[in-house]
Amino acid sequence: MTFRTRFAPSPTGFLHIGGARTALFCHLYARHLGGEWLLRIEDTDQERSTPEAVAAIFAGLNWLGLHPDGEPVFQSKNQARHLAAAHQLLAMGKAYRCYCTREELESMRSEQREKKEKPRYDGRCARRVDFSGIADRPYVIRFKTPPEGKTTWEDLIQGSISFANTELDDLILVRSDGLPTYNLAVVVDDHDMGITHVIRGEDHISNTPRQIPLFQALGWSVPLYAHMPLLHGADGAKLSKRHGAVSVLNYRENGFLPEAVNNYLVRLGWSHGEQEIFTMAEMESLFDIRDVGRSAAIFNQSKLEWLNGHHIRSSRQDRLAVVLVDHLRLIGIENPDLTLVAAVVPLFQERAKTMVEMAEKARFFFVEDVRPYDMKAIEKYCKPDLLPALAHLITELATLTEWQDSFLQAAFDRTLQAHDLKMGQLAQPVRIALTGTPVSPGIHEVVLVLGQQKSLHRLQAGLAFFQESIHGVS
């Protein structure tokens, strides 16, 4: 028998970070078991499901590198199967038609709330003997929940969970418009797809004692369940689409690497000793759903950023270059020189927590003019007595016949010696001329990548500007 998990989102919006974590756990556990994981689009709600949302879910999973086995299953296509199961239950006397109107149900619920009871259907239509006058009314099909006893299962994450059957009401299997409902569809599809492990959010716990009796009534084996603790926002409440949750694709836009997002997500509720950094292969071999903790986790942006920085540092440079090109475009560098991009990546690999940050920090390499200069930095670092040294450096660099580190070093040394300066004094004016700012990779690295012509040009322009602004001030 093959172990099989499934990820079953409803296509009513983008794939958010909580859904991504569920998908990741489904993927990891299936891989861990050497089984499969399937994607099922739960589009039985025709009103709210959209093709755009389906595409967004595919795109999100794809970006994360989470590729389901087999073709995605669209639940709406299995309606005939769902309905057949409902009619089978009807024939077996395990389901019944209910003619209650929405108004009737509503008043029933409000009465129950007033009496401080849990709102639930009281099963009046199951006991109905007289159908005169209502037989032509629209009806729904309800499941006859076992009236007593309890429904218990051994949750792979939460341990033993038990519900008294009296807590459960007779759930609707088929709506009055003839369409199957969620709980019916899930049970039929999970059975038909051969799902052995249902991994889903803790918010589904209360659906499980409704689904288990359905499997049993249909004579099917019940899958194993694992209910994952929810992901909470900074305020401690469930992360949802209308509560701060954004599409996973937003993380791409914000310069995160998918492996960092996966790595961050797997550590929410799961750990392996003191290890923080995991490759996908490590996660797949080490992850066990039974090791997942039971308490909800709060999303922590700064840890994600730290992990992202780590993954940027350990990522291949050619791959980073491809991503960087995208982010340069987003900040207006339309067609960056690819050779330059490749040369620039190593300078920022250790200096950027996100690819957005890398693009912004590297921007000065790709523009013709680094102005406007950081005026506060000029005021602080570009003292008048340094300007002759800067002029000297320019002539030294202009005479170099080879643009190599050792030559650059010598040129700087000669300049510093001639003016009795430390590199710390000269570096900042040079840096500002070269980049416009007082923060950048090492001077030599910058100059080397920039090349002789551009470097000299920027230094000359900078020197002229510094002289002018200093005279202007005094």
Next chain:
RNA sequence: GUCCCCAUCGUCUAGCGGCCUAGGACGCUGGCCUCUCACGCCGGUAACACGGGUUCGAUUCCCGUUGGGGACGCCA
């Protein structure tokens, strides 16, 4: 309100009765390195919610309290 679940530093977590004067990571912070910024390295800050049991011994087991979360749809 009813039912279900949860509870170790601010956050993510280790701990599965003695190894705990509770470990790691992020963050914050002091220092080193240094041409700036990062990276890296060394150090610091900070937690077992509370009350009862069980036990020779509880962070670990049981019960209760408090707190938090989730579910109560002809949504999924």
